[in-house]
Amino acid sequence: xxxxxxxxxxxxxxxxxxxxxxxxxxxxxxxxxxxxxxxxxxxxxxxxxxxxxxxxxxxxxxxxxxxxxxxxxxxxxxxxxxxxxxxxxxxxxxxxxxxxxxxxxxxxxxxxxxxxxxxxxxxxxxxxxxxxxxxxxxxxxxxxxxxxxxxxxxxxxxxxxxxxxxxxxxxxxxxxxxxxxxxxxxxxxxxxxxxxxxxxxxxxxxxxxxxxxxxxxxxxxxxxxxxxxxxxxxxxxxxxxxxxxxxxxxxxxxxxxxxxxxxxxxxxxxxxxxxxxxxxxxxxxxxxxxxxxxxxxxxxxxxxxxxxxxxxxxxxxxxxxxxxxxxxxxxxxxxxxxxx
Amino acid sequence: xxxxxxxxxxxxxxxxxxxxxxxxxxxxxxxxxxxxxxxxxxxxxxxxxxxxxxxxxxxxxxxxxxxxxxxxxxxxxxxxxxxxxxxxxxxxxxxxxxxxxxxxxxxxxxxxxxxxxxxxxxxxxxxxxxxxxxxxxxxxxxxxxxxxxxxxxxxxxxxxxxxxxxxxxxxxxxxxxxxxxxxxxxxxxxxxxxxxxxxxxxxxxxxxxxxxxxxxxxxxxxxxxxxxxxxxxxxxxxxxxxxxxxxxxxxxxxxxxxxxxxxxxxxxxxxxxxxxxxxxxxxxxxxxxxxxxxxxxxxxxxxxxxxxxxxxxxxxxxxxxxxxxxxxxxxxxxxxxxxx
DNA sequence: CACTACTTGAGGTACGTACCTCATAGCAAG
DNA sequence: CTTGCTATGAGGTACGTACCTCAAGTAGTG
Numbered sequence: 001x002x003x004x005x006x007x008x009x010x011x012x013x014x015x016x017x018x019x020x021x022x023x024x025x026x027x028x029x030x031x032x033x034x035x036x037x038x039x040x041x042x043x044x045x046x047x048x049x050x051x052x053x054x055x056x057x058x059x060x061x062x063x064x065x066x067x068x069x070x071x072x073x074x075x076x077x078x079x080x081x082x083x084x085x086x087x088x089x090x091x092x093x094x095x096x097x098x099x100x101x102x103x104x105x106x107x108x109x110x111x112x113x114x115x116x117x118x119x120x121x122x123x124x125x126x127x128x129x130x131x132x133x134x135x136x137x138x139x140x141x142x143x144x145x146x147x148x149x150x151x152x153x154x155x156x157x158x159x160x161x162x163x164x165x166x167x168x169x170x171x172x173x174x175x176x177x178x179x180x181x182x183x184x185x186x187x188x189x190x191x192x193x194x195x196x197x198x199x200x201x202x203x204x205x206x207x208x209x210x211x212x213x214x215x216x217x218x219x220x221x222x223x224x225x226x227x228x229x230x231x232x233x234x235x236x237x238x239x240x241x242x243x244x245x246x247x248x249x250x251x252x253x254x255x256x257x258x259x260x261x262x263x264x265x266x267x268x269x270x271x272x273x274x275x276x277x278x279x280x281x282x283x284x285x286x287x288x289x290x291x292x293x294x295x296x297x298x299x300x301x302x303x304x305x306x307x308x309x310x311x312x313x314x315x316x317x318x319x320x321x322x323x324x325x326x327x328x329x330x331x332x333x334x335x336x337x338x339x340x
Numbered sequence: 341x342x343x344x345x346x347x348x349x350x351x352x353x354x355x356x357x358x359x360x361x362x363x364x365x366x367x368x369x370x371x372x373x374x375x376x377x378x379x380x381x382x383x384x385x386x387x388x389x390x391x392x393x394x395x396x397x398x399x400x401x402x403x404x405x406x407x408x409x410x411x412x413x414x415x416x417x418x419x420x421x422x423x424x425x426x427x428x429x430x431x432x433x434x435x436x437x438x439x440x441x442x443x444x445x446x447x448x449x450x451x452x453x454x455x456x457x458x459x460x461x462x463x464x465x466x467x468x469x470x471x472x473x474x475x476x477x478x479x480x481x482x483x484x485x486x487x488x489x490x491x492x493x494x495x496x497x498x499x500x501x502x503x504x505x506x507x508x509x510x511x512x513x514x515x516x517x518x519x520x521x522x523x524x525x526x527x528x529x530x531x532x533x534x535x536x537x538x539x540x541x542x543x544x545x546x547x548x549x550x551x552x553x554x555x556x557x558x559x560x561x562x563x564x565x566x567x568x569x570x571x572x573x574x575x576x577x578x579x580x581x582x583x584x585x586x587x588x589x590x591x592x593x594x595x596x597x598x599x600x601x602x603x604x605x606x607x608x609x610x611x612x613x614x615x616x617x618x619x620x621x622x623x624x625x626x627x628x629x630x631x632x633x634x635x636x637x638x639x640x641x642x643x644x645x646x647x648x649x650x651x652x653x654x655x656x657x658x659x660x661x662x663x664x665x666x667x668x669x670x671x672x673x674x675x676x677x678x679x680x
Numbered sequence: 681c682a683c684t685a686c687t688t689g690a691g692g693t694a695c696g697t698a699c700c701t702c703a704t705a706g707c708a709a710g
Numbered sequence: 711c712t713t714g715c716t717a718t719g720a721g722g723t724a725c726g727t728a729c730c731t732c733a734a735g736t737a738g739t740g
Contacts, residue, residue, distance in 0.1 A: 004725095004726060017688070018687085018688060020729075021687095024727095024729085027686095029687070030686085033687080047431070050727095051391045052726035052728090053726075053727050053728070055395060055696065055697095055727075055728090057728055058696095090387075173678040173679075176678075212678065302671075331673065331679070332679035336518070338514040338517050339511070339513075339673075354718075355718065355720070356720090356721095357718070360698070364698075366699090368716065369718080389695090389697070391696085393697050394725090397725080
């Protein structure tokens with residue numbers, strides 16, 4: 001039915017041992033012979049039975065997810081998906097581990113990355129803020145044979161590293177488009193709330209958002225970003241202040257992944273006309289808010305896909321395979337209460 | 341690391357042969373012994389290595405997709421995904437076949453289903469209009485050991501059959517919500533264009549759409565559905581007529597999966613104020629229309645997911661496993677040009 | 681020509697499971 | 711006691727690949 005290594009050997013006129021040497025890049029085969037085998041591979045359109053290969057190899061891929069420690073519900077969601085995938089992919093010889101790390105300390109992160117054992121860890125999905133230290137650490141990991149990908153955040157920082165996550169500029173633009181269309185030509189200001197504008201992801205979402213709103217919705221004025229620094233009290237204070245200073249707030253865009261705290265503050269404030277509220281990521285809290293009509297829409301990424309895609313990309317890197325980037329593109333989803 | 345059958349045998353104090361008999365439901369094992377083995381399975385939390393099992397069994401799952409013949413681009417998209425999956429899942433011993441069938445002839449469909457060979461076909465994903473004949477045919481297939489699922493259309497027709505596809509009522513409701521929110525309180529009529537209102541799917545989308553628009557957007561009046569019967573000339577005629585008869589058309593909702601023909605007609609018509617246009621499914625044509633601002637949004641389902649989900653559900657049925665229905669829920673996606 | 685290095689083949693074991701055959705032990709009915 | 715049946719074990723082969731060892735061949739070097 002499907003060509004096996006045995007068929008290959010027969011077709012190429014060599015032994016199984018030589019086929020094995022060629023397939024697994026082992027040394028000691030004449031160039032001439034390599035080509036004969038490769039030709040047979042073409043001719044029979046041989047594709048290695050990965051399933052059998054993994055069985056034989058008895059190899060476990062061990063991948064590490066390095067996540068920020070300070071997360072809230074989005075992070076919890078992510079970890080739940082990782083645990084899920086850990087079970088689901090055990091049959092495919094994949095083992096997942098999670099490490100949470102204080103993201104404020106680049107040195108500590110770099111140290112953690114540096115101390116990973118290449119004999120134990122095959123690859124790391126890294127979701128921490130970019131910094132020169134971390135970038136160096138990634139380079140050193142590559143040298144030691146541990147594959148890395150940038151996970152959710154950190155797109156494009158270094159072109160050589162793969163990225164699994166959404167295009168944050170597009171996500172911001174999507175939010176901007178919906179803000180404009182939902183705002184019904186109402187004139188007013190739009191509040192933008194971020195955890196910190198230090199991170200590239202926040203900046204990109206903001207850029208995408210601004211680009212659309214400024215270009216197509218002149219009735220809306222996007223205010224400077226408020227930065228919560230993840231501090232609930234500060235969040236409360238700066239949002240309250242903004243509503244006092246701007247009586248004409250027509251929209252609120254919460255661009256951070258953890259929307260719960262700012263959302264609680266915003267929805268608790270008394271107001272005459274409810275602004276359009278757009279937030280990111282699906283969590284128990286945001287989902288309930290959407291169902292209760294407290295927010296207008298959610299821009300999300302499927303956490304299950306994120307995790308599975310990270311696995312596939314890491315495994316492909318370990319196997320030295322190329323992967324169709326297109327297939328691993330994470331969709332920017334729009335959630336209304338009708339399609340939750 | 342992970343328990344194997346050998347560990348099971350050891351723990352249960354029986355031989356590998358007996359473990360095998362219990363695991364595969366072979367006869368000739370005392371009830372007492374069966375329980376001992378089952379207990380060991382629990383204790384070691386043994387899970388059969390499916391990969392190895394399939395290797396050993398040398399079994400190929402052969403699944404058939406029975407699709408309507410009269411499709412356009414959405415169908416082509418679907419077939420492309422099936423071909424893709426056929427390659428991708430070859431390693432997992434899954435073989436896919438496609439059969440296109442004139443969906444207007446229930447007897448012919450029932451005959452085709454009846455003539456399937458249980459020795460060759462393990463399961464069928466059926467995407468054809470519901471009819472008593474087809475329902476009977478499915479029952480007979482079940483008796484002959486061929487698993488079936490309703491694919492994309494036909495949800496709920498029979499409760500016993502699995503369904504892979506989106507909730508069409510929710511999809512219609514999503515379209516309704518966006519129509520209402522995008523229409524900016526403009527008053528006017530909304531044109532609804534379907535291929536046929538005979539199919540349950542169309543009815544459900546329409547119901548969902550109406551429910552939302554009627555409840556929340558009194559400014560909009562949803563007109564009776566136009567039925568194109570898949571005939572381009574008729575489509576042109578009835579849409580033109582509608583625009584002549586209703587000067588106040590504020591929105592157009594194309595609820596059929598194949599949107600190209602009606603969309604071409606609508607976008608070709610000269611009009612003063614462009615209505616809000618909402619269509620279903622992502623195809624080269626609809627995607628281009630979205631990019632060109634000719635339509636406002638697309639409500640889609642990921643065809644790749646549809647196909648893969650169908651596979652997983654069918655395989656689970658063949659293996660006699662239960663599957664997490666939640667995991668196989670197909671998302672209703674909203675596409676704007678920003679998140680294409 | 682002898683020595684070395686490289687190339688190839690032959691054959692084995694293993695991974696975890698399925699499936700088969702044969703032997704044997706236990707037990708009950710006749 | 712024989713017959714027959716059930717329950718179980720022991721052991722083998724197979725799936726497709728990985729990885730290992732050993733032998734033997736070829737070619738090139740000095």
